[in-house]
Amino acid sequence: MRAPLPFERPVYVSRPALPPLTEYVRRLESIWATNILTNMGPMHEMLELAVGERVGAGRVSLWNNGMSALLAAVSSLQLERRKVIVTPFTFPATVHAISLLGLEPVFVDIDDSLTLDPTLIEDALTPDVGAIMGTHVYGRFCDTEAIDEIAQRHDLRVIYDGAHIFGRTAPVVDAERHRLGDITMLSFHATKLFHSVEGGALITTDQDLDRRLRLIRNFGIVNEHDVKGIGLNGKMSEVHAAMGLSMLDMMDAEIDQRQSVATRYLEALDGIPGLRVVSGGDGIVQYFVLRIDADEFGSSRDDLHTTLRSLNVISRKYFSPLCSDVEPYDTLPSAQHLPVARTAANEVIALPLYGGLSLEDADRIADIVRWHQKGGVL
Ligand SMILES: Cc1ncc(COP(=O)(O)O)c(C=O)c1O
Structure with missing residues:
Protein backbone atom coordinates (compact mmCIF):
# COMPACT_ATOMS: atom_id res chain seq x y z
CA MET A 1 0.00 0.00 0.00
CA ARG A 2 1.41 3.36 -1.02
CA ALA A 3 1.78 6.12 1.57
CA PRO A 4 -1.30 8.37 1.49
CA LEU A 5 -0.88 11.93 0.33
CA PRO A 6 -1.17 14.65 2.97
CA PHE A 7 -4.19 16.96 2.84
CA GLU A 8 -3.23 20.31 1.36
CA ARG A 9 -4.85 22.20 4.22
CA PRO A 10 -5.44 21.07 7.81
CA VAL A 11 -8.67 19.13 8.27
CA TYR A 12 -9.78 20.01 11.77
CA VAL A 13 -11.78 17.76 14.05
CA SER A 14 -14.72 20.11 13.67
CA ARG A 15 -15.52 23.09 11.50
CA PRO A 16 -18.31 25.41 12.54
CA ALA A 17 -21.32 25.40 10.26
CA LEU A 18 -22.28 28.94 9.24
CA PRO A 19 -25.63 30.20 8.00
CA PRO A 20 -25.87 31.97 4.64
CA SER A 246 -29.91 31.19 12.11
CA MET A 247 -28.09 27.98 13.09
CA LEU A 248 -31.25 26.42 14.45
CA ASP A 249 -32.79 26.67 10.98
CA MET A 250 -29.91 24.60 9.62
CA MET A 251 -29.52 22.15 12.43
CA ASP A 252 -31.37 19.16 11.04
CA ALA A 253 -29.55 19.53 7.72
CA GLU A 254 -26.24 19.58 9.61
CA ILE A 255 -27.23 16.41 11.49
CA ASP A 256 -28.17 14.68 8.21
CA GLN A 257 -24.89 15.63 6.57
CA ARG A 258 -22.90 14.44 9.55
CA GLN A 259 -24.81 11.18 9.55
CA SER A 260 -23.78 10.59 5.94
CA VAL A 261 -20.14 11.23 6.83
CA ALA A 262 -20.39 8.98 9.91
CA THR A 263 -21.96 6.19 7.84
CA ARG A 264 -19.15 6.52 5.33
CA TYR A 265 -16.53 6.30 8.09
CA LEU A 266 -18.28 3.21 9.51
CA GLU A 267 -18.12 1.46 6.15
CA ALA A 268 -14.56 2.49 5.42
CA LEU A 269 -13.24 1.53 8.87
CA ASP A 270 -15.11 -1.74 9.10
CA GLY A 271 -13.06 -4.77 10.07
CA ILE A 272 -9.90 -3.00 11.20
CA PRO A 273 -8.59 -5.06 14.12
CA GLY A 274 -8.35 -3.28 17.48
CA LEU A 275 -10.48 -0.34 16.35
CA ARG A 276 -13.89 0.31 17.91
CA VAL A 277 -16.22 3.19 17.04
CA VAL A 278 -17.49 4.60 20.33
CA SER A 279 -19.33 7.67 19.11
CA GLY A 280 -20.86 8.76 15.83
CA GLY A 281 -21.97 5.33 14.69
CA ASP A 282 -25.29 5.39 16.52
CA GLY A 283 -26.92 8.48 15.02
CA ILE A 284 -25.51 10.82 17.69
CA VAL A 285 -23.12 12.83 15.59
CA GLN A 286 -21.59 15.47 17.84
CA TYR A 287 -18.24 13.65 17.52
CA PHE A 288 -16.85 10.63 15.67
CA VAL A 289 -14.64 8.84 18.18
CA LEU A 290 -12.60 5.65 17.95
CA ARG A 291 -10.99 3.56 20.64
CA ILE A 292 -7.72 1.96 19.74
CA ASP A 293 -6.64 -1.21 21.50
CA ALA A 294 -2.89 -0.97 20.95
CA ASP A 295 -2.23 -4.72 21.20
CA GLU A 296 -4.80 -5.72 18.60
CA PHE A 297 -4.34 -2.65 16.41
CA GLY A 298 -0.58 -3.15 16.40
CA SER A 299 0.19 0.45 17.29
CA SER A 300 -0.88 2.96 19.92
CA ARG A 301 -3.53 5.66 19.70
CA ASP A 302 -0.71 8.20 20.06
CA ASP A 303 1.11 6.80 17.03
CA LEU A 304 -2.09 6.93 14.98
CA HIS A 305 -2.61 10.52 16.14
CA THR A 306 0.93 11.42 15.04
CA THR A 307 0.43 9.84 11.62
CA LEU A 308 -2.90 11.61 11.10
CA ARG A 309 -1.44 14.94 12.14
CA SER A 310 1.57 14.58 9.90
CA LEU A 311 -0.84 14.12 6.98
CA ASN A 312 -2.74 17.25 8.04
CA VAL A 313 -5.66 15.48 9.71
CA ILE A 314 -6.02 17.27 13.03
CA SER A 315 -7.51 14.50 15.14
CA ARG A 316 -8.07 15.11 18.85
CA LYS A 317 -7.46 12.97 21.93
CA TYR A 318 -10.82 13.84 23.41
CA PHE A 319 -10.77 13.60 26.52
CA SER A 320 -7.11 13.34 27.30
CA PRO A 321 -5.46 14.19 29.64
CA LEU A 322 -7.93 13.21 32.33
CA CYS A 323 -8.95 16.10 34.58
CA SER A 324 -7.65 14.02 37.48
CA ASP A 325 -4.18 13.98 35.91
CA VAL A 326 -3.65 17.75 35.77
CA GLU A 327 -2.83 20.35 38.38
CA PRO A 328 -4.26 21.05 40.91
CA TYR A 329 -6.47 17.96 40.81
CA ASP A 330 -3.75 15.34 40.39
CA THR A 331 -2.83 15.33 44.07
CA LEU A 332 -6.36 14.61 45.32
CA PRO A 333 -6.69 11.16 46.91
CA SER A 334 -9.61 10.38 44.57
CA ALA A 335 -7.41 11.10 41.54
CA GLN A 336 -5.06 8.21 42.24
CA HIS A 337 -7.00 5.14 41.14
CA LEU A 338 -9.16 5.57 38.05
CA PRO A 339 -8.12 2.64 35.85
CA VAL A 340 -11.06 2.62 33.43
CA ALA A 341 -10.83 6.35 32.75
CA ARG A 342 -7.05 6.14 32.36
CA THR A 343 -7.28 3.38 29.77
CA ALA A 344 -10.01 5.27 27.90
CA ALA A 345 -7.94 8.47 27.89
CA ASN A 346 -5.08 6.50 26.31
CA GLU A 347 -7.29 4.93 23.66
CA VAL A 348 -9.76 7.56 22.38
CA ILE A 349 -9.24 9.57 19.24
CA ALA A 350 -11.78 11.86 17.54
CA LEU A 351 -11.72 12.02 13.75
CA PRO A 352 -12.93 15.10 11.84
CA LEU A 353 -16.72 15.24 11.69
CA TYR A 354 -18.73 18.15 10.34
CA GLY A 355 -21.39 18.65 7.73
CA GLY A 356 -19.01 20.25 5.25
CA LEU A 357 -16.61 17.27 5.26
CA SER A 358 -16.85 15.54 1.90
CA LEU A 359 -17.36 11.79 1.69
CA GLU A 360 -14.17 11.60 -0.38
CA ASP A 361 -12.24 13.25 2.44
CA ALA A 362 -13.82 10.86 4.96
CA ASP A 363 -12.59 7.99 2.74
CA ARG A 364 -9.11 9.48 2.60
CA ILE A 365 -9.00 9.83 6.39
CA ALA A 366 -10.21 6.25 6.86
CA ASP A 367 -7.57 5.09 4.33
CA ILE A 368 -4.88 6.75 6.42
CA VAL A 369 -6.12 4.89 9.51
CA ARG A 370 -6.16 1.58 7.61
CA TRP A 371 -2.75 2.21 6.06
CA HIS A 372 -1.28 3.11 9.45
CA GLN A 373 -2.75 -0.04 11.01
CA LYS A 374 -1.13 -2.15 8.30
CA GLY A 375 2.23 -0.80 9.38
CA GLY A 376 2.63 2.06 6.91
CA VAL A 377 5.51 4.37 7.75
CA LEU A 378 5.88 7.90 6.45
C1 LIG B 1 -17.99 18.53 28.25
C2 LIG B 1 -17.83 20.02 28.16
N1 LIG B 1 -18.15 20.76 29.23
C3 LIG B 1 -18.03 22.10 29.21
C4 LIG B 1 -17.59 22.77 28.09
C5 LIG B 1 -17.47 24.25 28.13
O1 LIG B 1 -18.45 24.87 27.37
P1 LIG B 1 -18.22 26.34 26.80
O2 LIG B 1 -17.08 26.27 25.83
O3 LIG B 1 -19.51 26.69 26.15
O4 LIG B 1 -17.91 27.23 27.96
C6 LIG B 1 -17.23 22.02 26.95
C7 LIG B 1 -16.71 22.60 25.71
O5 LIG B 1 -16.71 23.52 25.16
C8 LIG B 1 -17.36 20.62 26.99
O6 LIG B 1 -17.03 19.86 25.93
Whole structure:
Protein backbone atom coordinates (compact mmCIF):
# COMPACT_ATOMS: atom_id res chain seq x y z
CA MET A 1 0.00 0.00 0.00
CA ARG A 2 1.41 3.36 -1.02
CA ALA A 3 1.78 6.12 1.57
CA PRO A 4 -1.30 8.37 1.49
CA LEU A 5 -0.88 11.93 0.33
CA PRO A 6 -1.17 14.65 2.97
CA PHE A 7 -4.19 16.96 2.84
CA GLU A 8 -3.23 20.31 1.36
CA ARG A 9 -4.85 22.20 4.22
CA PRO A 10 -5.44 21.07 7.81
CA VAL A 11 -8.67 19.13 8.27
CA TYR A 12 -9.78 20.01 11.77
CA VAL A 13 -11.78 17.76 14.05
CA SER A 14 -14.72 20.11 13.67
CA ARG A 15 -15.52 23.09 11.50
CA PRO A 16 -18.31 25.41 12.54
CA ALA A 17 -21.32 25.40 10.26
CA LEU A 18 -22.28 28.94 9.24
CA PRO A 19 -25.63 30.20 8.00
CA PRO A 20 -25.87 31.97 4.64
CA LEU A 21 -24.50 35.45 5.38
CA THR A 22 -27.66 37.10 4.02
CA GLU A 23 -29.71 35.19 6.59
CA TYR A 24 -27.57 36.40 9.42
CA VAL A 25 -27.46 39.96 8.08
CA ARG A 26 -31.28 39.95 7.94
CA ARG A 27 -31.32 39.26 11.67
CA LEU A 28 -28.61 41.85 12.32
CA GLU A 29 -30.76 44.42 10.51
CA SER A 30 -33.54 43.73 12.91
CA ILE A 31 -31.11 44.25 15.83
CA TRP A 32 -30.07 47.55 14.27
CA ALA A 33 -33.73 48.50 13.98
CA THR A 34 -34.53 47.82 17.64
CA ASN A 35 -31.19 49.10 18.93
CA ILE A 36 -31.31 46.41 21.60
CA LEU A 37 -27.98 44.62 21.88
CA THR A 38 -28.31 42.56 25.03
CA ASN A 39 -30.17 42.18 28.37
CA MET A 40 -32.63 39.55 27.17
CA GLY A 41 -33.75 41.31 23.99
CA PRO A 42 -36.12 39.96 21.33
CA MET A 43 -33.56 37.63 19.65
CA HIS A 44 -32.67 36.20 23.03
CA GLU A 45 -36.30 35.56 23.89
CA MET A 46 -36.97 33.91 20.54
CA LEU A 47 -33.94 31.65 20.83
CA GLU A 48 -34.74 30.72 24.41
CA LEU A 49 -38.19 29.58 23.34
CA ALA A 50 -36.94 27.74 20.29
CA VAL A 51 -34.20 25.91 22.21
CA GLY A 52 -36.77 25.00 24.86
CA GLU A 53 -39.03 23.50 22.20
CA ARG A 54 -36.21 21.46 20.75
CA VAL A 55 -35.05 20.27 24.17
CA GLY A 56 -38.59 19.09 24.88
CA ALA A 57 -38.51 19.10 28.70
CA GLY A 58 -37.92 21.49 31.59
CA ARG A 59 -37.36 25.24 31.57
CA VAL A 60 -34.48 26.57 29.51
CA SER A 61 -32.42 29.67 30.26
CA LEU A 62 -29.81 30.89 27.80
CA TRP A 63 -26.28 31.75 28.91
CA ASN A 64 -23.26 33.44 27.37
CA ASN A 65 -21.27 30.17 27.46
CA GLY A 66 -21.41 26.72 28.94
CA MET A 67 -18.77 27.36 31.59
CA SER A 68 -20.55 30.32 33.18
CA ALA A 69 -23.79 28.35 32.99
CA LEU A 70 -22.17 25.47 34.84
CA LEU A 71 -20.76 27.80 37.49
CA ALA A 72 -24.19 29.29 38.01
CA ALA A 73 -25.74 25.83 38.17
CA VAL A 74 -23.40 24.66 40.92
CA SER A 75 -23.70 27.93 42.82
CA SER A 76 -27.52 27.90 42.62
CA LEU A 77 -27.66 24.67 44.64
CA GLN A 78 -26.14 26.47 47.68
CA LEU A 79 -24.48 23.24 48.79
CA GLU A 80 -23.70 22.98 52.47
CA ARG A 81 -21.87 19.69 52.05
CA ARG A 82 -18.79 20.85 50.21
CA LYS A 83 -17.69 17.87 48.11
CA VAL A 84 -18.99 16.96 44.68
CA ILE A 85 -18.63 13.56 42.98
CA VAL A 86 -17.42 14.12 39.42
CA THR A 87 -16.16 12.19 36.43
CA PRO A 88 -12.49 12.57 35.47
CA PHE A 89 -13.35 11.86 31.81
CA THR A 90 -14.59 15.30 30.87
CA PHE A 91 -13.56 18.75 29.70
CA PRO A 92 -11.79 20.86 32.36
CA ALA A 93 -14.81 23.20 32.69
CA THR A 94 -16.79 20.52 34.55
CA VAL A 95 -14.29 20.20 37.37
CA HIS A 96 -13.35 23.90 37.40
CA ALA A 97 -17.00 24.81 38.02
CA ILE A 98 -16.76 22.90 41.29
CA SER A 99 -13.35 24.22 42.37
CA LEU A 100 -13.89 27.85 41.43
CA LEU A 101 -16.72 27.92 43.96
CA GLY A 102 -14.44 26.60 46.71
CA LEU A 103 -15.97 23.12 46.61
CA GLU A 104 -13.89 19.96 46.35
CA PRO A 105 -14.16 17.52 43.45
CA VAL A 106 -14.17 13.81 44.31
CA PHE A 107 -13.34 11.74 41.25
CA VAL A 108 -15.21 8.52 40.57
CA ASP A 109 -14.23 6.22 37.72
CA ILE A 110 -16.25 5.70 34.53
CA ASP A 111 -17.50 2.48 32.94
CA ASP A 112 -17.40 1.25 29.35
CA SER A 113 -20.00 3.88 28.38
CA LEU A 114 -17.30 6.47 29.22
CA THR A 115 -19.66 8.13 31.71
CA LEU A 116 -19.70 7.94 35.54
CA ASP A 117 -19.91 4.36 36.79
CA PRO A 118 -22.95 4.41 39.10
CA THR A 119 -21.83 1.22 40.84
CA LEU A 120 -18.80 3.07 42.25
CA ILE A 121 -20.54 6.20 43.49
CA GLU A 122 -21.75 4.93 46.85
CA ASP A 123 -18.26 3.74 47.83
CA ALA A 124 -17.02 7.30 47.32
CA LEU A 125 -19.69 8.92 49.47
CA THR A 126 -18.75 10.60 52.75
CA PRO A 127 -20.94 12.83 54.93
CA ASP A 128 -19.56 15.92 53.22
CA VAL A 129 -20.58 14.96 49.67
CA GLY A 130 -23.54 17.08 48.58
CA ALA A 131 -23.84 16.52 44.84
CA ILE A 132 -23.00 14.41 41.81
CA MET A 133 -21.87 15.88 38.52
CA GLY A 134 -21.79 13.64 35.44
CA THR A 135 -20.93 14.44 31.85
CA HIS A 136 -23.00 13.13 28.96
CA VAL A 137 -19.87 12.27 26.98
CA TYR A 138 -20.14 12.87 23.20
CA GLY A 139 -23.90 13.43 23.67
CA ARG A 140 -24.71 10.02 25.17
CA PHE A 141 -26.55 10.18 28.45
CA CYS A 142 -25.08 8.96 31.73
CA ASP A 143 -27.07 6.26 33.47
CA THR A 144 -29.39 8.95 34.82
CA GLU A 145 -31.79 6.44 36.34
CA ALA A 146 -29.14 4.76 38.49
CA ILE A 147 -27.63 8.12 39.45
CA ASP A 148 -31.06 9.42 40.40
CA GLU A 149 -31.69 6.42 42.66
CA ILE A 150 -28.41 7.01 44.49
CA ALA A 151 -29.11 10.73 44.76
CA GLN A 152 -32.55 10.07 46.27
CA ARG A 153 -31.15 7.55 48.75
CA HIS A 154 -28.45 9.91 50.00
CA ASP A 155 -30.16 13.27 49.56
CA LEU A 156 -27.71 14.47 46.91
CA ARG A 157 -28.21 17.04 44.17
CA VAL A 158 -27.40 16.16 40.56
CA ILE A 159 -25.97 18.33 37.80
CA TYR A 160 -25.27 17.12 34.29
CA ASP A 161 -22.70 18.63 32.00
CA GLY A 162 -24.70 18.09 28.84
CA ALA A 163 -22.41 20.28 26.72
CA HIS A 164 -22.61 17.70 23.93
CA ILE A 165 -26.28 16.70 23.96
CA PHE A 166 -27.79 19.51 21.93
CA GLY A 167 -26.59 17.74 18.77
CA ARG A 168 -29.24 15.07 19.15
CA THR A 169 -32.41 15.06 17.09
CA ALA A 170 -35.49 16.60 18.74
CA PRO A 171 -36.68 16.09 21.39
CA VAL A 172 -33.23 16.17 22.91
CA VAL A 173 -34.52 15.09 26.31
CA ASP A 174 -37.29 12.54 26.84
CA ALA A 175 -39.92 12.83 29.53
CA GLU A 176 -38.10 10.59 32.03
CA ARG A 177 -38.03 12.52 35.32
CA HIS A 178 -34.45 11.52 36.11
CA ARG A 179 -33.00 12.60 32.75
CA LEU A 180 -32.19 16.21 33.68
CA GLY A 181 -31.05 15.78 37.29
CA ASP A 182 -31.56 19.09 39.12
CA ILE A 183 -29.94 21.03 36.30
CA THR A 184 -28.46 20.13 32.92
CA MET A 185 -26.08 22.39 31.04
CA LEU A 186 -25.73 22.73 27.24
CA SER A 187 -22.86 24.35 25.37
CA PHE A 188 -23.35 26.30 22.17
CA HIS A 189 -19.64 26.84 21.55
CA ALA A 190 -18.51 27.20 17.94
CA THR A 191 -16.99 23.71 18.01
CA LYS A 192 -20.39 22.13 18.67
CA LEU A 193 -22.89 20.82 16.12
CA PHE A 194 -25.22 23.67 17.08
CA HIS A 195 -23.62 26.94 18.12
CA SER A 196 -24.22 30.61 18.75
CA VAL A 197 -20.44 31.33 18.40
CA GLU A 198 -20.26 31.31 22.21
CA GLY A 199 -23.27 30.36 24.28
CA GLY A 200 -24.95 27.84 26.48
CA ALA A 201 -28.11 26.97 28.32
CA LEU A 202 -29.39 25.49 31.55
CA ILE A 203 -32.41 23.24 31.82
CA THR A 204 -34.30 22.51 35.01
CA THR A 205 -37.76 21.28 35.87
CA ASP A 206 -37.66 23.09 39.22
CA GLN A 207 -39.39 26.49 39.02
CA ASP A 208 -37.57 27.92 42.04
CA LEU A 209 -34.19 26.86 40.71
CA ASP A 210 -35.06 28.33 37.33
CA ARG A 211 -35.93 31.65 39.00
CA ARG A 212 -32.67 31.60 41.00
CA LEU A 213 -30.65 30.82 37.88
CA ARG A 214 -32.19 33.75 36.04
CA LEU A 215 -31.25 36.03 38.93
CA ILE A 216 -27.68 34.72 38.98
CA ARG A 217 -27.50 35.31 35.21
CA ASN A 218 -28.07 39.04 35.74
CA PHE A 219 -25.91 39.92 38.78
CA GLY A 220 -28.71 38.92 41.17
CA ILE A 221 -30.71 41.98 40.10
CA VAL A 222 -34.42 41.54 40.85
CA ASN A 223 -35.52 45.03 39.81
CA GLU A 224 -34.22 48.57 40.03
CA HIS A 225 -34.55 48.57 43.83
CA ASP A 226 -33.48 45.08 44.76
CA VAL A 227 -30.54 42.71 44.36
CA LYS A 228 -30.93 39.22 45.76
CA GLY A 229 -27.96 36.92 46.23
CA ILE A 230 -24.64 36.66 44.44
CA GLY A 231 -24.73 36.69 40.67
CA LEU A 232 -22.64 37.13 37.58
CA ASN A 233 -23.08 38.36 34.04
CA GLY A 234 -24.17 35.27 32.15
CA LYS A 235 -26.36 36.96 29.56
CA MET A 236 -26.30 36.00 25.89
CA SER A 237 -26.13 39.03 23.59
CA GLU A 238 -28.54 39.71 20.73
CA VAL A 239 -25.76 39.19 18.18
CA HIS A 240 -25.07 35.73 19.56
CA ALA A 241 -28.75 34.87 19.85
CA ALA A 242 -29.23 35.91 16.21
CA MET A 243 -26.52 33.45 15.20
CA GLY A 244 -28.23 30.78 17.30
CA LEU A 245 -31.55 31.40 15.52
CA SER A 246 -29.91 31.19 12.11
CA MET A 247 -28.09 27.98 13.09
CA LEU A 248 -31.25 26.42 14.45
CA ASP A 249 -32.79 26.67 10.98
CA MET A 250 -29.91 24.60 9.62
CA MET A 251 -29.52 22.15 12.43
CA ASP A 252 -31.37 19.16 11.04
CA ALA A 253 -29.55 19.53 7.72
CA GLU A 254 -26.24 19.58 9.61
CA ILE A 255 -27.23 16.41 11.49
CA ASP A 256 -28.17 14.68 8.21
CA GLN A 257 -24.89 15.63 6.57
CA ARG A 258 -22.90 14.44 9.55
CA GLN A 259 -24.81 11.18 9.55
CA SER A 260 -23.78 10.59 5.94
CA VAL A 261 -20.14 11.23 6.83
CA ALA A 262 -20.39 8.98 9.91
CA THR A 263 -21.96 6.19 7.84
CA ARG A 264 -19.15 6.52 5.33
CA TYR A 265 -16.53 6.30 8.09
CA LEU A 266 -18.28 3.21 9.51
CA GLU A 267 -18.12 1.46 6.15
CA ALA A 268 -14.56 2.49 5.42
CA LEU A 269 -13.24 1.53 8.87
CA ASP A 270 -15.11 -1.74 9.10
CA GLY A 271 -13.06 -4.77 10.07
CA ILE A 272 -9.90 -3.00 11.20
CA PRO A 273 -8.59 -5.06 14.12
CA GLY A 274 -8.35 -3.28 17.48
CA LEU A 275 -10.48 -0.34 16.35
CA ARG A 276 -13.89 0.31 17.91
CA VAL A 277 -16.22 3.19 17.04
CA VAL A 278 -17.49 4.60 20.33
CA SER A 279 -19.33 7.67 19.11
CA GLY A 280 -20.86 8.76 15.83
CA GLY A 281 -21.97 5.33 14.69
CA ASP A 282 -25.29 5.39 16.52
CA GLY A 283 -26.92 8.48 15.02
CA ILE A 284 -25.51 10.82 17.69
CA VAL A 285 -23.12 12.83 15.59
CA GLN A 286 -21.59 15.47 17.84
CA TYR A 287 -18.24 13.65 17.52
CA PHE A 288 -16.85 10.63 15.67
CA VAL A 289 -14.64 8.84 18.18
CA LEU A 290 -12.60 5.65 17.95
CA ARG A 291 -10.99 3.56 20.64
CA ILE A 292 -7.72 1.96 19.74
CA ASP A 293 -6.64 -1.21 21.50
CA ALA A 294 -2.89 -0.97 20.95
CA ASP A 295 -2.23 -4.72 21.20
CA GLU A 296 -4.80 -5.72 18.60
CA PHE A 297 -4.34 -2.65 16.41
CA GLY A 298 -0.58 -3.15 16.40
CA SER A 299 0.19 0.45 17.29
CA SER A 300 -0.88 2.96 19.92
CA ARG A 301 -3.53 5.66 19.70
CA ASP A 302 -0.71 8.20 20.06
CA ASP A 303 1.11 6.80 17.03
CA LEU A 304 -2.09 6.93 14.98
CA HIS A 305 -2.61 10.52 16.14
CA THR A 306 0.93 11.42 15.04
CA THR A 307 0.43 9.84 11.62
CA LEU A 308 -2.90 11.61 11.10
CA ARG A 309 -1.44 14.94 12.14
CA SER A 310 1.57 14.58 9.90
CA LEU A 311 -0.84 14.12 6.98
CA ASN A 312 -2.74 17.25 8.04
CA VAL A 313 -5.66 15.48 9.71
CA ILE A 314 -6.02 17.27 13.03
CA SER A 315 -7.51 14.50 15.14
CA ARG A 316 -8.07 15.11 18.85
CA LYS A 317 -7.46 12.97 21.93
CA TYR A 318 -10.82 13.84 23.41
CA PHE A 319 -10.77 13.60 26.52
CA SER A 320 -7.11 13.34 27.30
CA PRO A 321 -5.46 14.19 29.64
CA LEU A 322 -7.93 13.21 32.33
CA CYS A 323 -8.95 16.10 34.58
CA SER A 324 -7.65 14.02 37.48
CA ASP A 325 -4.18 13.98 35.91
CA VAL A 326 -3.65 17.75 35.77
CA GLU A 327 -2.83 20.35 38.38
CA PRO A 328 -4.26 21.05 40.91
CA TYR A 329 -6.47 17.96 40.81
CA ASP A 330 -3.75 15.34 40.39
CA THR A 331 -2.83 15.33 44.07
CA LEU A 332 -6.36 14.61 45.32
CA PRO A 333 -6.69 11.16 46.91
CA SER A 334 -9.61 10.38 44.57
CA ALA A 335 -7.41 11.10 41.54
CA GLN A 336 -5.06 8.21 42.24
CA HIS A 337 -7.00 5.14 41.14
CA LEU A 338 -9.16 5.57 38.05
CA PRO A 339 -8.12 2.64 35.85
CA VAL A 340 -11.06 2.62 33.43
CA ALA A 341 -10.83 6.35 32.75
CA ARG A 342 -7.05 6.14 32.36
CA THR A 343 -7.28 3.38 29.77
CA ALA A 344 -10.01 5.27 27.90
CA ALA A 345 -7.94 8.47 27.89
CA ASN A 346 -5.08 6.50 26.31
CA GLU A 347 -7.29 4.93 23.66
CA VAL A 348 -9.76 7.56 22.38
CA ILE A 349 -9.24 9.57 19.24
CA ALA A 350 -11.78 11.86 17.54
CA LEU A 351 -11.72 12.02 13.75
CA PRO A 352 -12.93 15.10 11.84
CA LEU A 353 -16.72 15.24 11.69
CA TYR A 354 -18.73 18.15 10.34
CA GLY A 355 -21.39 18.65 7.73
CA GLY A 356 -19.01 20.25 5.25
CA LEU A 357 -16.61 17.27 5.26
CA SER A 358 -16.85 15.54 1.90
CA LEU A 359 -17.36 11.79 1.69
CA GLU A 360 -14.17 11.60 -0.38
CA ASP A 361 -12.24 13.25 2.44
CA ALA A 362 -13.82 10.86 4.96
CA ASP A 363 -12.59 7.99 2.74
CA ARG A 364 -9.11 9.48 2.60
CA ILE A 365 -9.00 9.83 6.39
CA ALA A 366 -10.21 6.25 6.86
CA ASP A 367 -7.57 5.09 4.33
CA ILE A 368 -4.88 6.75 6.42
CA VAL A 369 -6.12 4.89 9.51
CA ARG A 370 -6.16 1.58 7.61
CA TRP A 371 -2.75 2.21 6.06
CA HIS A 372 -1.28 3.11 9.45
CA GLN A 373 -2.75 -0.04 11.01
CA LYS A 374 -1.13 -2.15 8.30
CA GLY A 375 2.23 -0.80 9.38
CA GLY A 376 2.63 2.06 6.91
CA VAL A 377 5.51 4.37 7.75
CA LEU A 378 5.88 7.90 6.45
C1 LIG B 1 -17.99 18.53 28.25
C2 LIG B 1 -17.83 20.02 28.16
N1 LIG B 1 -18.15 20.76 29.23
C3 LIG B 1 -18.03 22.10 29.21
C4 LIG B 1 -17.59 22.77 28.09
C5 LIG B 1 -17.47 24.25 28.13
O1 LIG B 1 -18.45 24.87 27.37
P1 LIG B 1 -18.22 26.34 26.80
O2 LIG B 1 -17.08 26.27 25.83
O3 LIG B 1 -19.51 26.69 26.15
O4 LIG B 1 -17.91 27.23 27.96
C6 LIG B 1 -17.23 22.02 26.95
C7 LIG B 1 -16.71 22.60 25.71
O5 LIG B 1 -16.71 23.52 25.16
C8 LIG B 1 -17.36 20.62 26.99
O6 LIG B 1 -17.03 19.86 25.93
